[in-house]
Amino acid sequence: MKSLREWQFIVLSILAIAKAxxxxxxxxxxxxxxxxxxxxxxxxxxxxxxxxxxxxxxxxxxxxxxxxxxxxxxxxxxxxxxxxxxxxxxxxxxxxxxxxxxxxxxxxxxxxxxxxxxxxxxxxxxxxxxxxxxxxxxxxxxxxxxxxxxxxxxxxxxxxxxxxxxxxxxxxxxxxxxxxxxxxxxxxxxxxxxxxxxxxxxxxxxxxxxxxxxxxxxxxxxxxxxxxxxxxEAINISSSSSSSSEIDKFDGNLSKEMTSYHLGCRGLFLPPGKLVCRYNFTTSPFLRLAPLKQEEINLDPYIVVYHDVLHDREIAQMKEEMANAHISNAWIEERKANQSQMRQVIGRVSWLTDSSNFMDSVNQRIMDMTGFSMKGIESLQVCNYGPGCNFKPHYDYMAEGYEPPNILTLGDRLASVIFYASEVHLGGATVFPRLDVAITPKKGAGLVWYNTYDDSTHDQRSQHAVCPTLMGSRWTLTKWVHLSPQMFLKPCRPRK
Structure with a gap:
């Protein structure tokens, strides 16, 4: 039999969880x-x-x-x-x-x-x-x-x-x-x-x-x-089997946790070598008249930045359409039924789903950049981050219990496209911690990368994250390219 004090503790715990x-x-x-x-x-x-x-x-x-x-x-x-x-x-x-x-x-x-x-x-x-x-x-x-x-x-x-x-x-x-x-x-x-x-x-x-x-x-x-x-300190020393020299190093060091994600956010990755910038005029016939400025970031997996592909007039249209659309908080993780803690907010997000000249123009540009079809995946996501908000390392494809919307009809996320719609003076970089690659947001640029291998299996090297913004309003326009509409466009080769 539980005592009265134990029952009181249980009731108070339930009330606290219910309140949260x-x-x-x-x-x-x-x-x-x-x-x-x-x-x-x-x-x-x-x-x-x-x-x-x-x-x-x-x-x-x-x-x-x-x-x-x-x-x-x-x-x-x-x-x-x-x-x-x-x-x-x-x-x-x-x-x-x-x-x-x-x-x-x-x-x-x-x-x-x-x-x-x-x-x-x-x-x-x-x-x-x-x-x-x-x-x-x-x-x-x-x-x-x-x-x-x-x-x-x-x-x-x-x-x-x-x-x-x-x-x-x-x-x-x-x-x-x-x-x-x-x-x-x-x-x-x-x-x-x-x-x-x-x-x-x-x-x-x-x-x-x-x-x-x-x-x-x-x-x-x-x-x-x-x-x-x-x-x-006493707990760390008593539970440590390290040598005394290692114990002496424990002083509450503020930078003791150092991961590739931290290095990328601090701008400590080595610059990529032997990669080039060029004009891309081959992905679509239209590019023969108006080629895109393309910067190679990584070859395997393929990561590329297209410069000056989103214009100030379009950014103003994007914000205007976002103001007219439903805006909600964007969460990092789904909350479980028995979880009492609040979820972390990463920004304000809006889905642009109604057809407009702006959406048609952006989708056409993504087709020119990637060569893929946007049929059935016309909607765009607009997000504005708060100072200090970040997005922890994650995958865009179906992984770790996450299932992208419409996966049964559209298939998994083959590639990702992010347009940067603002200048971020400090922080806010997109980091690929498994590749030691970090991309600083530049207004008007579009970042493209692949999430899968040629045989459509998941490429874990596509793991990416967003660093906390310190100074600047981070606006992004995001699009995920799904697999099914590319059935006759993307060659399926055996994985090397």
Missing amino acids: LDYDERKERYSSSVLGLMKLYELEQQYIKTLQVYAVERNNSILTKYLSSIELNNVNKKSYREREEHVSNILNAFTLIRRTHQDWPKWQKFMKTILNASEMVKLNAIVSQAPDKQDMKEMLENMQRAEKINNLHAVDLVQGRLLHKKYEIRLSMRDCVAIGRHKYEIGDYARALMWYDSASKSTKNEFIDILDDPEADLKQLYAETIKGQKTL
Whole structure:
């Protein structure tokens, strides 16, 4: 017989799982894409303008000072491009999410002391649209992913330095403590210590009477993290059969996990040799009049980039059609029935299925690039990634329990085509970890590769991934070429 305490634990566990499963995944996720962050940026501008009116009417110096502090780090950008560039920086994206999630509710309590109920209605409506706890958690995970994969350090990030570039942004003490807490919770004690140390040296803490005083708990947080780090070291040492020299190397090294995927995202692959660029005028008769600029990336399996195959006018049409189509969050994995954790979001995706001049033009261009038929596979996928979002190494063909849509009628995915519809200044590369190949997104370029051998069996070397974006809005237009429509176009040769 189970005791009362055991039954209470079981009931609470079931309720916790049910609560997680009941979470509406269709809810707004600002952190999932630059598109979402643009919406949050505009929402904050509404919030600031509303507070500015009350600051003047009440002649409130505290409120005026708070608004000035926001504007120093969040200058109102005039053009759409300026606003997009601002929120596409992962540091700006994080501070925007943290500020609106953590600070807004506390300022609401303060505003209730100086405004009446009718005046609070407008502010309440804005704050109700703030990022929720899950959105904040995903933004923190995006930061963790970007740091770990690119081997970034807190001391650089606090000062606005991403890889080799310096941006005009500095993280506050509250920003540093929020990141440090998250790293402590996931057991990344080495990075947590670095962030707490950076917090103690960061910008002056303000508005502690209204918000909170992160400095008050900093020593305790630091002590708990050191304790966790020592416990982790003891576990590693006791469970290790390595020599003492190898044990001495264990110091919580931030870059101890190094895979081909990490190397590719850090730009450490050797450049390919003896490959050429040429004009392709043989794949289709039309190319004799307008040949394509083709760059060979890899010969076996065949990977090629076509330059200047998607034009600015078409990119504008693509975004316009995406705005009119159904937009949803794109998930990395399917959630199992008994899984209580939220799935990782990689971006916002839309399927363009209605026939249009844009779709016809793009599909014809893919036929010119590949020589394959698009019959029955006319739809296109548009995706916009959020800062820090990535796509882990995976295959496009049927593998690891994944089954592409319409596989029974169209067959497996023979090849993949990705058009890059934006410039990504830092990060966002497409990496083939088993080939030591990485392709940096270039606006207007089209990437083509094969997922199968000539006998249509799966080629595991086609495994690929997307690196976290650090600076830039990563827009892609993706098409998968299925096997069945190519029945009389693709020769089927025995595998060598």
